[in-house]
Amino acid sequence: MNKTGVRIEARDVFKRYGPVTALAGVSLVVEPGSVTALVGESGSGKTTLLRCFNRMVEPEAGSISVGGRDLSHVDPVALRHGVGYVQQDGGLLPHWNTRRNAGMVPWLRGDPEFERRADEALNLVGLPANEFGARWPRALSGGQRQRAALARGLAGRPDILLLDEPFGALDAITRVDIQRTFRALQSELRVTVILVTHDLREAFHLADRVAVMKSGSIEQEATVAELQARPTTDYVSELLDKAGAA
Amino acid sequence: MLMSQPLVAQQEVQTSAPVVVATKLFAESYILGEMFSQLLEARGYVVDRRPGLGATEIAFAALREGEIDVYPEYTGTGLLVLLGEDPPATGPEAYRRVADQFRALWGVRWLPPLGFENTYAIAVRAETADSLSLVTLSDLAREAGGLTAGFSPDFIGRSDGLPGLARVYGIAPREVRPLLQAIKYQALAAGEVDVIDGYATDGQIARYGFTVLEDDRTFFPPYDAAAVVGRDIAENRPDVAGVLTELSGRIDVGTIRDLNRRVEIDGESVDFVAASALMSLGLVAGDVGEAVQEERARNASFVAYLWGRRASTLTEVRRHALLVTLSLLAGLMVAIPLGLLLERVRHAAEGVIRLVGLLQTIPSIALLAFMIPIFGIGVTPAVVALFLYSLLPMVRNTYTGVRDADAAAVASAEALGMTPRQLLRYVRLPLAAPMIMAGVRTAAVINVGTATLAAFIGAGGLGDPIVAGLALADTRMILSGAIPAALLALLVDTLLGRVERALAPEGLDPRA
Numbered sequence: 001m002n003k004t005g006v007r008i009e010a011r012d013v014f015k016r017y018g019p020v021t022a023l024a025g026v027s028l029v030v031e032p033g034s035v036t037a038l039v040g041e042s043g044s045g046k047t048t049l050l051r052c053f054n055r056m057v058e059p060e061a062g063s064i065s066v067g068g069r070d071l072s073h074v075d076p077v078a079l080r081h082g083v084g085y086v087q088q089d090g091g092l093l094p095h096w097n098t099r100r101n102a103g104m105v106p107w108l109r110g111d112p113e114f115e116r117r118a119d120e121a122l123n124l125v126g127l128p129a130n131e132f133g134a135r136w137p138r139a140l141s142g143g144q145r146q147r148a149a150l151a152r153g154l155a156g157r158p159d160i161l162l163l164d165e166p167f168g169a170l171d172a173i174t175r176v177d178i179q180r181t182f183r184a185l186q187s188e189l190r191v192t193v194i195l196v197t198h199d200l201r202e203a204f205h206l207a208d209r210v211a212v213m214k215s216g217s218i219e220q221e222a223t224v225a226e227l228q229a230r231p232t233t234d235y236v237s238e239l240l241d242k243a244g245a246a
Numbered sequence: 247m248l249m250s251q252p253l254v255a256q257q258e259v260q261t262s263a264p265v266v267v268a269t270k271l272f273a274e275s276y277i278l279g280e281m282f283s284q285l286l287e288a289r290g291y292v293v294d295r296r297p298g299l300g301a302t303e304i305a306f307a308a309l310r311e312g313e314i315d316v317y318p319e320y321t322g323t324g325l326l327v328l329l330g331e332d333p334p335a336t337g338p339e340a341y342r343r344v345a346d347q348f349r350a351l352w353g354v355r356w357l358p359p360l361g362f363e364n365t366y367a368i369a370v371r372a373e374t375a376d377s378l379s380l381v382t383l384s385d386l387a388r389e390a391g392g393l394t395a396g397f398s399p400d401f402i403g404r405s406d407g408l409p410g411l412a413r414v415y416g417i418a419p420r421e422v423r424p425l426l427q428a429i430k431y432q433a434l435a436a437g438e439v440d441v442i443d444g445y446a447t448d449g450q451i452a453r454y455g456f457t458v459l460e461d462d463r464t465f466f467p468p469y470d471a472a473a474v475v476g477r478d479i480a481e482n483r484p485d486v487a488g489v490l491t492e493l494s495g496r497i498d499v500g501t502i503r504d505l506n507r508r509v510e511i512d513g514e515s516v517d518f519v520a521a522s523a524l525m526s527l528g529l530v531a532g533d534v535g536e537a538v539q540e541e542r543a544r545n546a547s548f549v550a551y552l553w554g555r556r557a558s559t560l561t562e563v564r565r566h567a568l569l570v571t572l573s574l575l576a577g578l579m580v581a582i583p584l585g586l587l588l589e590r591v592r593h594a595a596e597g598v599i600r601l602v603g604l605l606q607t608i609p610s611i612a613l614l615a616f617m618i619p620i621f622g623i624g625v626t627p628a629v630v631a632l633f634l635y636s637l638l639p640m641v642r643n644t645y646t647g648v649r650d651a652d653a654a655a656v657a658s659a660e661a662l663g664m665t666p667r668q669l670l671r672y673v674r675l676p677l678a679a680p681m682i683m684a685g686v687r688t689a690a691v692i693n694v695g696t697a698t699l700a701a702f703i704g705a706g707g708l709g710d711p712i713v714a715g716l717a718l719a720d721t722r723m724i725l726s727g728a729i730p731a732a733l734l735a736l737l738v739d740t741l742l743g744r745v746e747r748a749l750a751p752e753g754l755d756p757r758a
Contacts, residue, residue, distance in 0.1 A: 056660070136752070
């Protein structure tokens, strides 16, 4: 399953919802195989930006490119088959068992080996397929559900993985556990990852670079070390203070 | 020509279409209709009976549209309800006016009156009449302030009812309680009310010995009963009109009152009463004794009565099931695609669902009456009406079921590259299936109940014995329709409940 991710770039992206400006001209580059965390409060635009990369949100101006291709020319359905996605509450289909959920993307692509790919992905995220594959989502714990959702995001061997607060609703112990799994996985897979989180400490723990967002703009984008050492705005300093990580 | 060649006439008659004889929904109408039918049959005609049409408007619309050939009607009703005119004071003038106008407007013909008038009769208990010296309606006006009235809802609103009484006599009862025909007489006898509206010819007034007050200012219009025949009979089949005219002038008030009493109070069957009346009028030859034997057999225990009716019950159940099945299938084919469509154009959904809901608020009688000019009477309009009533629960449940399907599951499936069609097929529909089935189940059970109203427009089914039993005050007859209808509803609910569980996707919390 080894494979290296692709470069992602957003340039001057604008998005408005009625009178509310969600993205006010955002530019961001994510290097292949790296993890960038988008950090900010609710309404800062981080999820909107994330969803531009699988065309769940269409920008009004600016451009998004993945692996050098401008997304506005890419079929959204085909694009999404190559972009892993995990959301906070997992979003597993309740009427599909864990294996079928995990194998969704290969199955949608018509891959006849979708079940094997599902099992590989489940094993990878720490849910042995022979034990968990046949279970219904409601028979899984919260942490197991998020692992299954992560397996579903990875089973299609995506170039990019988009994570929207994937561990946000878990208790502290489960969370640390699954974060550890993610780090181990990432060091092996080297997918290009964008992680949305409101938790700066999680960002520091999991990401290579951090983009702090506020009111639809990026306040500062830097490596973890640089951000900790040299916050460029008051807002970022304040955030660092609050996180107790300065 | 026909009269001089009776044998030829007989043969022509038998190859021609059956004469469709209908009645309205009360005992006297049933008796007269059955007399028409038996007389026609005795003269060699084939008769198709459609008893118990639900209202004057339905019966008349069916006649006007050629769905039925004849039914008994009253001149006053013709003038007031159908022509919307104030009636003149005398009977002959009323008859002339309805006869002329109906012919000019619709080609419908009033045969010469049967010989009795059935007007409203304002009745009080004999003791009340004695103690307050009530003889006329003018006397009643004097005492009305201290009396409670029990009137039929119809009478309270009709211009020839309470509003007219108030205008002409100044009658203003202390309290007016709307009461149905069937319980009004008992209420008066029990002293619950002091004055009621009855019919001059019904058997109940005589049974309880009530006093009928004289209409001293001739306020009530003349209500001469007559057979009314449609355009086809009037223009093309004078022989049929000729047979029916044999009854003209032959039934006086005493006779009809007696016939009504035998059906309403003595519980004799309409068939038997009509047959014996025709025999005693000398219009039909036959042995009354034999009919009496059959009639005795009818008066057995309830179980024996139900057993005796088993063939009819089976036919009614089959027809009922047919009405429900057809309307439900048609409803499914429209409601589910519509519900799915609305989910795609949500801004229109509430409006459309409200519109569908509006259908539900149309009273069934009115809806059935609207249908007659388009679909006639019988199974078709009944199925269309039931179809319309079945839409709301199915459309609403499909729409909300699909709309509210696990939002996180739908969002993530879309983000992972399901097309809208795949989302519908693999996510929304399976998750909505239990909700959709619950809507189907609701619609089916409602339809089993509502289908009893199909009897009002001659569609048959288990409503037939129910409405006839109500009109004839025959509890056993009501139960012989109501019990199978209830059982059918339970059966349908149980079966569809099983389908609902079978269709619910595995993995869903059964308690959710």
